[in-house]
Amino acid sequence: xxxxxxxxxxxxxFLCLHHRVLASSSDFEGxxxxxxxxxxxxxxxxHSLRPPLLTQSESTVLDLDxxxxxxxxxxxxKSDPPTQTVKPSSISFDYWDEDEFEGxxxxxxxxxxxxxxxxxxxxxxxQTPDLESASETADTDIPKKKQSYTxxxxxxxxxxxxxxxxxxxxxxxxxxxxxxxSKFGLKDTIFEKNFSLLGVxxxxxxxxxxxxxxxxxxxxxxxxxxxHGLLATLELKSRHDLISRLFNSVVPCKDEISFEVYxxxxxxxxIVFAMARKKAAKTMHKELRDLQRFGGMVPSxxxxxxxxxxxxxxxxxKEVAGDMITDVVLDQxxxxxxxxxxxxxxxxxxxxxxxxxxxRKMLLFKFALPDAxxxxxxxxxxxxxxxxxxxxxxxxxxSQARNKTDGARQKAAQEAYKExxxxxxxxxxxxxxxxxxILEEAQAKLSAEALRKKEAxxxxxxxxxxxPKVKMSRGH
Amino acid sequence: MSHSHGNASSANDPRLPSAAKPYTPxxxxxxxxxxxxxGFIAVILGVSGxxxxxxxxxxxxxxxxxxxxxxxxxxxxxxxxxxMAMMFAIMGLVTNYLGPNRPATKK
Numbered sequence: 322x323x324x325x326x327x328x329x330x331x332x333x334x335f336l337c338l339h340h341r342v343l344a345s346s347s348d349f350e351g352x353x354x355x356x357x358x359x360x361x362x363x364x365x366x367x368h369s370l371r372p373p374l375l376t377q378s379e380s381t382v383l384d385l386d387x388x389x390x391x392x393x394x395x396x397x398x399k400s401d402p403p404t405q406t407v408k409p410s411s412i413s414f415d416y417w418d419e420d421e422f423e424g425x426x427x428x429x430x431x432x433x434x435x436x437x438x439x440x441x442x443x444x445x446x447x448q449t450p451d452l453e454s455a456s457e458t459a460d461t462d463i464p465k466k467k468q469s470y471t472x473x474x475x476x477x478x479x480x481x482x483x484x485x486x487x488x489x490x491x492x493x494x495x496x497x498x499x500x501x502x503s504k505f506g507l508k509d510t511i512f513e514k515n516f517s518l519l520g521v522x523x524x525x526x527x528x529x530x531x532x533x534x535x536x537x538x539x540x541x542x543x544x545x546x547x548x549h550g551l552l553a554t555l556e557l558k559s560r561h562d563l564i565s566r567l568f569n570s571v572v573p574c575k576d577e578i579s580f581e582v583y584x585x586x587x588x589x590x591x592i593v594f595a596m597a598r599k600k601a602a603k604t605m606h607k608e609l610r611d612l613q614r615f616g617g618m619v620p621s622x623x624x625x626x627x628x629x630x631x632x633x634x635x636x637x638x639k640e641v642a643g644d645m646i647t648d649v650v651l652d653q654x655x656x657x658x659x660x661x662x663x664x665x666x667x668x669x670x671x672x673x674x675x676x677x678x679x680x681r682k683m684l685l686f687k688f689a690l691p692d693a694x695x696x697x698x699x700x701x702x703x704x705x706x707x708x709x710x711x712x713x714x715x716x717x718x719x720s721q722a723r724n725k726t727d728g729a730r731q732k733a734a735q736e737a738y739k740e741x742x743x744x745x746x747x748x749x750x751x752x753x754x755x756x757x758x759i760l761e762e763a764q765a766k767l768s769a770e771a772l773r774k775k776e777a778x779x780x781x782x783x784x785x786x787x788x789p790k791v792k793m794s795r796g797h
Numbered sequence: 798m799s800h801s802h803g804n805a806s807s808a809n810d811p812r813l814p815s816a817a818k819p820y821t822p823x824x825x826x827x828x829x830x831x832x833x834x835x836g837f838i839a840v841i842l843g844v845s846g847x848x849x850x851x852x853x854x855x856x857x858x859x860x861x862x863x864x865x866x867x868x869x870x871x872x873x874x875x876x877x878x879x880x881m882a883m884m885f886a887i888m889g890l891v892t893n894y895l896g897p898n899r900p901a902t903k904k
Contacts, residue, residue, distance in 0.1 A: 476856035483863050518817035531820075534870045544817030552820075564835075564864050707811065 483563045490560030491535050498538040498555050500693035502529045505703055515707045517544030535561045547588040547714030552581045576690035580706055584682040588714040589674050591726035593637040594645050597669035602633035611675040615729055626651050629660040640722045653701050663701045836865035836878040843885025855889030
């Protein structure tokens with residue numbers, strides 16, 4: 322597909338280029354032709370002018386100088402006014418024409434001189450008009466060039482600005498990512514205390530961060546109980562890109578970091594739980610399949626402390642929601658008081674054992690990143706991650722809830738299986754139909770050919786039969 | 798949380814070196830990558846710059862080429878489009894500046 326589209330575009334471009342070249346050449350031709358036309362016109366004009374000029378010259382001998390003067394002073398382009406002045410004279414002196422034909426040769430000479438002067442006027446005639454015209458053309462050219470250069474100047478300056486911004490923005494992003502990594506990934510930091518392997522490479526000195534694009538960094542950690550890996554993706558603003566930077570100054574966006582914790586299969590019970598700000602929680606509930614399937618909005622229970630009102634919880638059951646929101650968490654981050662201080666970088670949290678894709682049991686965290694200088698602000702948020710890994714790793718549902726969730730999951734699994742089966746059957750049926758079609762077509766072809774052969778044979782037979790008859794009839 | 802943290806570090810280390818698995822980058826299908834709009838715009842602008850002889854189009858195409866080059870994710874796929882757009886943009890500029898003058902300027 323891609324190749325085809327490429328090829329088609331290239332073809333179009335080639336055609337256009339070809340067309341353009343042709344057009345330009347035709348332009349040239351047209352231009353030359355125009356020139357020729359102009360010359361022809363002028364000669365024709367002169368030819369056509371001859372008789373009237375003659376009459377004019379004859380009629381007013383004294384007047385011969387002024388027109389020639391005017392001709393010489395006015396550039397070639399101003400050959401029109403004389404004709405206009407001449408024409409009425411020709412009309413007025415038409416009656417004289419027959420009489421004045423005798424003087425034709427002489428007058429032709431006298432005629433030629435203005436013609437020559439006419440032709441030579443740009444080159445040989447007084448320099449003042451020429452200079453004037455030249456200066457005029459220069460005057461008209463300079464603003465044109467200035468106009469055309471503004472585009473280039475603007476574009477080149479944008480390009481230069483883009484290049485400069487690319488390098489500075491890239492460095493900014495790298496600094497931010499490094500600040501984060503050094504805050505949370507070096508020795509005696511949260512991740513170092515919780516994971517035995519840090520970084521995307523192998524061995525001790527593996528780099529902590531993997532740069533996937535100029536504004537996307539990845540951080541990997543592994544070797545912890547209950548989970549077999551953690552992948553953090555830092556998606557920073559595209560500071561390296563001037564255009565999106567300008568765009569972001571209108572539509573602000575945040576530096577984001579999202580964590581995926583791949584839980585061990587046996588370490589995670591049936592949990593579907595999500596928490597975010599109210600609007601975001603609603604959209605999550607609508608758009609994420611597992612939340613849609615298993616989850617429901619959990620209203621805040623009256624009896625106990627709950628998360629701040631800004632947040633909304635989506636969960637499979639009240640029990641799970643209540644067990645996930647512990648007093649420690651409320652005290653540290655999600656309570657009314659602490660959320661004001663530490664919650665501004667919180668975006669969402671989503672735990673599920675029913676994620677679509679390869680890893681079904683995953684904990685997802687999404688936070689906003691503070692400046693490089695204020696990385697301390699998100700320490701509590703980052704600390705949520707090992708806390709929840711342990712909490713969920715140890716968590717066991719009560720038997721009642723388990724029955725419910727088991728039922729729901731079995732149902733879901735059955736539905737998924739049915740869907741799969743349906744898809745498979747549809748595919749099978751389609752295949753069968755195609756096969757049938759092919760067979761039928763082949764048969765139709767065969768039968769058609771057989772029919773044709775039969776018909777041909779019959780025709781031949783009939784011809785044979787009819788031929789002698791015809792001959793017979795002829796013979797008769 | 799800090800208390801659990803303290804617990805974890807003192808009582809039992811959560812780390813499990815035996816369970817450590819090295820990072821394996823997930824293979825990403827080319828269809829899943831974000832669409833390179835700037836490259837697409839650059840191609841369109843480049844072609845229109847060549848076609849209609851608009852200088853601005855060619856210049857904008859070069860700027861969008863730069864954008865898509867800056868946002869490239871080390872893949873051949875992107876490079877194709879970018880190089881094509883670049884080609885068109887440069888072709889447009891060359892025909893614009895080095896090509897035959899337009900009749901308007903000659904007159």
